[in-house]
Amino acid sequence: MAEKKFETALARLEEIVTDLEKGDLSLEQSLKLFEEGVKLARLCNTRLEEAEGKVEILIKDRSGNVTPRTFDDEEES
């Protein structure tokens, strides 16, 4: 599922940063890791941004299929 991407991306980013901080890499390796790190960070950021915050409630009609409808939480929000 999409979720795996965020979690694995975050974990991989952590890995990259630790490796870079060790500082025992060649220039090519550090550059390659750095680029991957930037890509992963961007991915995580978009994942955080893209949720629209919809809250839906599923309504079942007689024939049993289910349709979503926005759930406005009239009581105190």
Added chain:
Amino acid sequence: MQSHILTVTKLSHQIKDLMEGAFPDIWVEGEISNLTVPQSGHAYFTLKDEHSQVRAVLFRSSQRHLKFTLQHGMLVVCRGRVGVYEPRGEYQLILEYVEPKGIGALQRAFEELKSRLEKEGLFALGRKRALPVLPRRVGVITSPTGAAIRDILRVIRRRHPRMEIVIYPVPVQGSEAPPEIIQAIEHFNRTQAVDVLIIGRGGGSLEDLWAFNEEAVARAIMSSRIPVISAVGHETDYTIADFVADVRAPTPSAAAEMVVESEENLRATLGSLQSRLYVSMRAELDRLRSALSSSVRLLGDPRRQVQQLLLRTDELRQRLALAFRTLVIRDRGRLAGLSRALDQLNPLGILGRGYSITRVMPAGMIVKNAAELKQGDVIRTRLLSGEVDSRVEKTLLP
């Protein structure tokens, strides 16, 4: 007999000892009626069955463990002792614990189901799945009205304002609840629209929560591919759903806390990772750059090197010129010497001093020895200026 007359107090005192001694800790079953709960909070009621009745009281202090509210006409099982209230010559039941009749049966059914499912491995920790750190959408299976859904929404919105939530409304009590809950779980698993599920309800009695003890519900939770957080009742309530779920939250709002890492924490973690990424990269580049410049220093600055080469070439050029000059001078000297020597040896020069060069004709070889000639040979003699041809008369040997 008269001498042995009891006062009322003595009599009722003996009755009290007798009765309280006889019934110190008993279980009684009956129906609640004439229930009154005055300001004091103590619950007074009559416990009766078809033929008789007894007065009873459940003091407020003993109501702490009550999992349900006493209601008129309710069949209950109670535990307590008999107490005699001497001033009014009445006896009553002083109760410590009351539970709805049949609750015991439910409790037993619960224990049995729990141990059976446990043996089957449904509760195995190994089977539990981790919750996603950042779900795209959270599915909630609970009653659309009631505190649970409101708490869940409030907490999720506080922690992660733009988290998307999909509610599948179900009855959470009564016989129609289990099938609906199962349908909801299957719906989410079919549509795969959410990454985590919260299943639960607010507090209630064992009977109220019973839907979450149904085996079918437990199996539906177990076979869900989407991780499930169960949040049934209060902290103290444990249902089968709680044991089977991937995570058990003590209350619906606790479930909301667990289901989503707060957005700021995620942002903070991401932010710090990003800055560490840039800082470590810059440090890396600085390290490499300084390594480069130190090696360049060792190598010497190419420009300086070029200058050095220029200097050297100049120097060499000068030395060359110098060497050349000295050479030339020396050679000139030698040359002069040689040329002087040459002059001296120069046959033409000797001619100047009256010598001549004789060659035998026609070969033209220079003659140095008279023996080389014989009479009649034609010889050509070179004088300082001009030449003479002559014939050999006679050769005189030394």
